[in-house]
Amino acid sequence: MSQALQEDARDGSAVLAEPTAPVRPSWTVDLSLATLAVFMAFMTPIQILLPLQLEHIDPQHKSGALSVVTGLGALVAVLANPIAGALSDRTTSRFGRRRPWILGGALAGAAGLALTASQHTVAGVAVGWCLGQAGLNAMLAGVSTPIADRVPLAQRAQVSGWTGIMQSFGLVLGALITSLLVTGVWSGYGTLAVLTVVLALPFVLRQDEPALPPALRPAFDVRAFARSFWVSPRQHPDFGWAWLTRFLINLGNALGTLYLFFFLSDAVRYGDPGTGVLILTVVYTLFAALTAIPVGRLSDRVGRRKSFVVLCSLIMAAAALLLALLHTWPAALAAAAVLGAGYGVYLAVDQALVTQVLPEARDRAKDLGVINIANSGPQVLAPAVAAPVIAHLGGYTGLYLAMALVTVLGGVLVRRVRGVA
Template sequence: MRIIRPAPGERRWHLTTVDPTPTSLPTALAEPTARVHRTWILLLFGANLGLWMAFFTPIQVLLPLQIERIAPAGKEAALAWVMAAGAFAAIIANPLAGALSDRTCLRVGGRELGRRHAWTFGGTVLAAIGLLLLSRQQTLLGVALCWTAVQIFLNAMLASLTAAVPDRVPVAQRAAVSGWVGIPQSLGLVVGAVLVTALFTGTVSGYTAVAVALLVLGLPFALRTADDPLPRHHRPPLSPRTLVAQMWISPRRHPDFAWAWGTRFLVQLGNAFGTLYLLYFLTDGVRHPDPESGLLILILLYTAGMMTTAVISGRVSDRSGRRKAFVIWSGVEMAVAALILAIWPTFPAAIVAAVLLGGGYGVYLAVDAALITEVLPAAASRAKDLGVINIANAAPQVLGPLLSAPIVVHLGGYPTLYVLTAVITLVGSALVLKIRSVR
C-alpha cells in the first residue's frame, strides 16, 4: 500500500495498491543481448565434453564389451534392452529436471544463487558415482539398473547445460556458439575411446577414467561462471499436476516448435540406426581383423569432419540469418554416408562414410540447435522446453535399439538398416521447411 498526495483541486489523501512485481523481466528471463566471451564458451565446451564422454563412451565401447562378456550369444538383443532402458529414463528425466531447474530459487548465507548450476553440479557428481558402480556389475540386470541411473543424472546435467545457450547467448551469436558446444558430442567419444582402448583397457579402469574426466571437465563451468538467480515472485507454480501438464506443448499453438521437434526426432532416429551397432558392423559385416581399432579410426575421421563444419557453418548461418538450408544440406550429406555403408560394406567405404557423416552432422548440430532456441515458446520455461526437445534426442535411443535389432537379425541385416537410416534422415531434415518463423 502507498499513500498518494492529493492532486491540485483535491482535498483528500487516499491509499492505493502498488503491484510489487516489476514491469521488466529479471535478467534470468530476459532475452540476452551481450555477447559471451571465449572463457565462458571454453568452460561450457569442457562441461559438454565431459558430459558426452560419459554418454557415448559407454554406448559405443564399454557397454558392448561388458555385455558381450556377460551374454555373448545374445549380445545384440541384450545391448538393445540395456540401451532402451537407459534412454527411456532419459525421456522422463530430461524435461523433468529442466522444469525443476526453471523453478529453482536457492539462497545460501543470505545470497541468492542461480537456477542452473546446482543441477549441473549435482548431475555431474552423481553420474560419476553411477559410472563407478556400473563398472562393477556382472549381470545384465545390474548393468541395466546402473546405466539407467547414470542416464538420469547425466540428463539432469544436460538439461541445465542446454539452457545455458538461450539463457546467456544472443541470437546473432547462437549458431557459432552452438557449433562449439556441438563438437564435444563427437570429440567426447574420441577422447573417451582413446582412454578406454589405449590407456585404460580394462572395463573397470575404463569406466573409472570416464568418471574422473566427467568431474574434471564438468565442475568448472558450474563453479566459475555466472548463473542469474530467479526472483521468487517470478517462479512458476510448482505441483505434480502443473509439471505434468506443462510437458505438453500444443502443436496448434506452437507449430514451429512442433516441426522443430519432429525434425530433431527423425534425424536422431536415423543417427541411432546408423551408429548403435557400428562395432558389431565392423566385426560381422566388414569382418575387420581388429574392429576396436577400426572403430577408433572411424570415430577420429567422423570427429574431424564434424569439427571442420560445425563452427564454420554456425558462423555462416549467423551472418546470413538463414538456418533451414543448412539443416536440409546436412540431412542429404548424412543420407549419402548411410547409403555408402549399405552398398559397400568395406572398411575403405566406411572411412569415406565416416567423413561425410561427421561433416553433415557438424552442420546439423550447429544450425539446428540455434534454430530450436528461436522457436521456444517462453523464456520462463527454457530448460523445460529444451527438455521436451531433448526427448527427440532420447526417444530414438529407445526406439533405435528396439527397431534395429530385428532388422539386423531377421530383416536383411546391415544393408537394410543403413538404407532405412538414409530415408529417415532425409525425411527428418525436409520437415524443417514447415517452420515459418525462421529463415
C-alpha cells in the first residue's frame, strides 16, 4: 500500500470521505475485468449450461426444474448480496474492505460452479447453484462498491459505463466460450470457474485500498444488523425513488429480453431462434458499448444524471414499440440496436446516480446490495408478469407494450429524486 493510503487508513479519512482524486485507467480496467467475471459466471449458466444440464437429467420436466433451480438461486442472491455488503462494510483487513470479499467470493463462486457441474440430480444442481450464487453475490458486493468508495463525482459515470457494459459483454463472451471454445457441460462450468478467479486477481493484487480502522467499526448487534437492511423511503426518499426507478427499468429490460427465443420462433418465424437470440444479443451489446462510455463522459462533464435516465427510458420504449408492432427479423435487429443503445445510457448514468443517494458512507456496500435487489428482483418477477400477458392480453404485442409502459414509468419517476441533478 502507498504511503498516502497508509496515512489515510490510520485516521480513517480515506475510508469514509467522499473521493476527490481521479482513478487511473488501469484501476478502471482491473475493476471492469472483475465485473466481467461476475456477470459471465452469473449469466452463462442461466442462459446455456443449466438448461443443457437439466435437460439431460430430467428431459420431461426440464422447464419446471430450471424454474426451481434459478428461482432458488435468485432467492439466495437477494439475501447474499446485501448481507455480504454489510459484512464488507465492517471488514478491517489490512487489505481493505472490498478486496477480501472479491477474492473470497470468486473462490466460493468457482467452487459452486464446480459442484454444480458434478451433479446428476435436480436437487444436487440446486444446491451447487445456490452455493455459486452466494459466492458470486459476495464478489458482486465487492466489485459494486469501489466506484462509490474511490471514484470522484466528475469521473463516476464514465467509470460506471465501463463496468456497466461488462454485464452484457459477460453474457456474449460466456456464450461464445461455451459454444465455440469448449464442449460439454463440465468443461463449460470448469472454464467459467477458472476465469472467475483469474479475472478477479488483477484488481485484488494490483489495486491498493485503505483499511478500515477497528475504531470505526461499530459494535455488532444482531437486531441492529438485521434492522439495517430496511432503508426507510420516508427518511431517505431519494434512495427509495432511485431503487424504484432501477427496478422498473430493469423489469422493462427483462420483459424485452426474456422471451426473445419464443418471440423469434412463434411470431417472427425465424428458422433458428437460438442463433437468432445470439445475433440479437451481440447487436444489443455492441450498441450498449457504443453509448455507455460517451454518455458517461457527457454526464460527468455537464453534471447531470436524471435527464439521461429519462432519455434511456424513452429510447428503450421505442425499441419495445418496434417489437410490439413489427414481427419481422429486420425489425427485431433494429429493436436490439435501439434497446442496446438505451440500456447503455442507463448502465453508465444510473449507477453514478445511485452512488449519490446512498444514506451513509459507512454502509455503502450494504446499501448498494439493497439497491441490487432491484436488479435481481425483476428477473424473478418478469416471468410471472409476461406469461399471463402473452396468454390473455395481446400476445407478444401486449408483452412489448407492457415493456414500453413500465420503462417509461421508470423514467418518469426518476424525476422525483431531488438531491441529484
